[in-house]
Amino acid sequence: MSADPSVVHQLAIERVDNLEPQDLADLCEATNAAIAEGGGFGWLEAQSRAALERHFRGVLLVPERELFIARLDGEVAGSAQMVRPPRNNEAQGFSAQLTHAFIAPYARGFGLARLLIRKIEERAAGLGIRVLNLDVRATQKTAIALFEGLGYVRWGTHPAYARVNGETVAGYHYYRVIEVPHGRSSAEALGDFKGD
Numbered sequence: 571m572s573a574d575p576s577v578v579h580q581l582a583i584e585r586v587d588n589l590e591p592q593d594l595a596d597l598c599e600a601t602n603a604a605i606a607e608g609g610g611f612g613w614l615e616a617q618s619r620a621a622l623e624r625h626f627r628g629v630l631l632v633p634e635r636e637l638f639i640a641r642l643d644g645e646v647a648g649s650a651q652m653v654r655p656p657r658n659n660e661a662q663g664f665s666a667q668l669t670h671a672f673i674a675p676y677a678r679g680f681g682l683a684r685l686l687i688r689k690i691e692e693r694a695a696g697l698g699i700r701v702l703n704l705d706v707r708a709t710q711k712t713a714i715a716l717f718e719g720l721g722y723v724r725w726g727t728h729p730a731y732a733r734v735n736g737e738t739v740a741g742y743h744y745y746r747v748i749e750v751p752h753g754r755s756s757a758e759a760l761g762d763f764k765g766d
């Protein structure tokens with residue numbers, strides 16, 4: 571599949587608390603395709619179907635974690651997770667981490683990632699979350715273009731963020747302030763803070 575602009579594809583993003591067997595199988599295949607291409611998700615080597623299924627089933631069980639899937643023409647081709655702080659972390663209850671975002675190489679360039687991130691922001695805002703945080707390897711140029719294009723502010727660089735193929739790789743940390751649908755604006759709620 572390639573990003574031919576003359577072909578109209580159906581793009582859809584869903585937050586799921588259950589995965590049908592076919593969706594789980596497609597998600598595992600998409601994950602391994604992304605790992606093989608070398609991007610994202612932390613894994614460096616392709617994983618067995620059983621390991622990936624355990625991972626996604628585990629994600630669905632964690633109360634603070636939400637799973638979002640991206641569909642291209644009905645088939646699951648990517649996902650991302652939103653992780654909220656545990657209940658005891660009241661001080662950071664206004665924020666969440668956007669993590670494990672990826673689109674399978676065969677489904678890239680159609681706008682799925684942009685939709686996926688916007689959908690997570692919408693969900694976060696609905697939960698009253700005002701700040702989304704994320705981090706990415708400095709080598710993930712496409713992801714960096716994606717997040718910076720969507721207004722994420724780079725606030726720091728971790729020089730020893732990851733180890734990939736025997737090399738230490740830096741990582742970039744980002745945040746984005748989002749507006750919640752009701753009540754005070756985020757500027758009012760957060761007050762003055764030193765951003766970038």
Ligand SMILES: CC(C)(COP(=O)(O)OP(=O)(O)OC[C@H]1O[C@@H](n2cnc3c(N)ncnc32)[C@H](O)[C@@H]1OP(=O)(O)O)[C@@H](O)C(=O)NCCC(=O)NCCS
Nearest residue numbers: 609610672673678679680681682683684710713715716719
């Ligand atoms: C980053 C990634 C999620 C983008 O997925 P995608 O569905 O192809 O992205 P989209 O089609 O929604 O593109 C959205 C934006 O991303 C950027 N982008 C996408 N593909 C790009 C490319 N080949 N080169 C440069 N920028 C690109 C652009 O800013 C684009 O906006 P534009 O279309 O207005 O130019 C995908 O490449 C991926 O999974 N990469 C590996 C995993 C990863 O890096 N994950 C992030 C770490 S958490």
